[in-house]
Amino acid sequence: MTTATIEPRTQDKPLTEQQFLRSGLVSAVVLQVVLFLIFAGLATSRAAGHVLSATAVFGIVTVAAAGSTIVGWISNLYSASYAGLMGTVTLDPDAPVAGNDPFAFGTLWRTTLAWALGAAAWAAAGAGLIAVALNGRVARFPVIFVSLVAMAGVNVIAIGNAARRRGVAAATTAPSRVVSVRRRAWRELAVPLALSQGLLNGSVAWLLFHSYPTGDAAIPGVLTDSTALADALLVVVPLTVLFAGITRYWGAFEIATGRVSLDDPDTQTVARRSPIGVQFMVYACILGLVAFKIAGLLLPATPSLAAVMITRGVLAAVLVFVSVGVGFVRGACNGLPE
Numbered sequence: 001m002t003t004a005t006i007e008p009r010t011q012d013k014p015l016t017e018q019q020f021l022r023s024g025l026v027s028a029v030v031l032q033v034v035l036f037l038i039f040a041g042l043a044t045s046r047a048a049g050h051v052l053s054a055t056a057v058f059g060i061v062t063v064a065a066a067g068s069t070i071v072g073w074i075s076n077l078y079s080a081s082y083a084g085l086m087g088t089v090t091l092d093p094d095a096p097v098a099g100n101d102p103f104a105f106g107t108l109w110r111t112t113l114a115w116a117l118g119a120a121a122w123a124a125a126g127a128g129l130i131a132v133a134l135n136g137r138v139a140r141f142p143v144i145f146v147s148l149v150a151m152a153g154v155n156v157i158a159i160g161n162a163a164r165r166r167g168v169a170a171a172t173t174a175p176s177r178v179v180s181v182r183r184r185a186w187r188e189l190a191v192p193l194a195l196s197q198g199l200l201n202g203s204v205a206w207l208l209f210h211s212y213p214t215g216d217a218a219i220p221g222v223l224t225d226s227t228a229l230a231d232a233l234l235v236v237v238p239l240t241v242l243f244a245g246i247t248r249y250w251g252a253f254e255i256a257t258g259r260v261s262l263d264d265p266d267t268q269t270v271a272r273r274s275p276i277g278v279q280f281m282v283y284a285c286i287l288g289l290v291a292f293k294i295a296g297l298l299l300p301a302t303p304s305l306a307a308v309m310i311t312r313g314v315l316a317a318v319l320v321f322v323s324v325g326v327g328f329v330r331g332a333c334n335g336l337p338e
Contacts, residue, residue, distance in 0.1 A: 017168050024164050032153040040145040046208045051138035052249050065123035065152035067200045069116040075246045076163035082253045084171025101176040105188045116327040119155050126151035157304045175259040184260045185328035194321035202313030217302050225299040228308040229292050234286035240317045244327035253254035275334040278332025288319050
């Protein structure tokens with residue numbers, strides 16, 4: 001199997017590890033605040049009466065912590081190692097040397113799930129106290145936003161910082177094995193991420209719509225197919241852009257460090273001046289919107305809550321699967337920037 005050998009570029013004044021971690025921390029705080037503003041606004045806009053029950057607040061905070069950690073740990077691990085490989089950050093001389101290859105399939109997912117479960121447990125404990133304080137009352141946007149930031153955002157930021165530290169140390173760690181680009185992209189990354197996002201989005205659907213009455217169109221405020229799928233654009237575009245964008249760097253890093261090899265070098269090698277572009281994101285978004293429209297046609301006019309959960313979970317899983325797989329392969333074929 002042939003692997004790409006690309007010399008990483010270096011900067012005149014690369015950041016020290018501590019400078020890199022501090023800059024990453026500031027970015028992470030801003031990102032989490034913005035994401036949870038959007039998430040809290042979306043949750044209240046889709047919920048019945050624009051309010052959430054104490055149970056829903058508990059569930060949303062817990063799910064947000066788990067979901068953010070799954071994506072955050074992996075993406076921060078890769079981004080820090082990518083920065084180290086590109087010469088934008090240098091490992092401090094006194095820093096501990098990385099042990100096992102953190103990108104090995106088993107190690108990567110065991111570590112990710114352990115952090116996700118820990119973050120979910122911590123967030124659930126805090127959210128449980130908030131649910132008790134609500135004492136049966138409903139929560140509006142300010143309460144939901146503060147709960148997300150305080151109970152989910154803080155530990156997600158801390159875990160992301162730990163991932164960046166681990167990633168910097170792992171930039172020069174020798175790969176434990178070499179697999180093909182397609183195997184790594186579709187089986188080892190796309191499938192687990194698609195399953196996790198499908199489960200998380202299905203759970204969020206229950207949290208958003210469990211207060212709606214179902215089954216009888218004559219009931220005021222009944223859950224309808226259009227209500228359940230009205231936010232198609234807000235689901236399709238973020239999932240596609242996020243996962244297709246970050247996995248481009250994962251693929252570039254792994255091909256440069258010899259962790260993956262091209263399946264067919266004759267067809268997968270691209271000219272440096274004409275790399276594979278981002279047009280597929282547009283096509284993926286269009287296909288995602290079409291899939292939502294088809295799902296709306298297949299759902300009954302007044303669907304059950306279970307049908308809505310399954311539909312939204314499957315749609316999210318398919319979007320993530322395609323975005324991760326194509327994004328990783330694109331990054332591997334393009335390689336590191338010159």
